Amino acid sequence: MRLAEAERFHEKEDLAGKLTDRRGEPHHVGPQTVRLRTGTEDVPEPWAQLSLRVGDVCLWQVAEHGRWVALGVADLDPGDEIQLLLVVTERDPP
Template sequence: MSPDQHFAGIDLLGTQAFPAQQRYITAELATSVGLTTQDPAERITAAGRFHDDKEDAARTLAEGWGEPGHIGLQTIRVRTATEEIPEPWARLSLTMGDVYLWELTAYGRWAVLGVADLDPDDEIQLLLVVTDVDPP
């Protein structure tokens, strides 16, 4: 599938209704298969490929949304121990080290692109999250 085909519906996330009792939508752009039981070296190699895919996706999204911000989520992760961090930010900080971030001002939302690879017991995922919750 070409990147244009893969991201053809991404703009729809800006206007799509959120699921009940959530203030965000998560689109799984890619998910690994079987990496939770693989050799750690294979997981590291695969994570590198997912991060390369994130860079490619960010370039594609930047064509329509402009240049993204880039933020680390480590401080948010640390803050979850002592503060109530709203979702999806608390969950993202536990699964991703850093993300690209676009403010979709026309929709009053944020788009967040990152690789969930911090938990070795989970598959690696390239995720795009759209939320109306401001970054903490």
């Protein structure tokens, strides 16, 4: 069941395509280094939680509004429900 859910949520490409049409090509980021840093540093939110929940992120900078948009699938914890995450923040990525 979990595998089927993971495959369904990895269809985030539709949403990513719509964001790309509006905002341009995203940066594809693997937050593994941020995840490692959470053990020794005070990584700001929402980046700390995002790094613990997703394996990769599509990231757009919306400079005219001073924001970042991050899109990812929260599937790292096998005990958690799989979720499609869209995060909008004014805080720069670490």
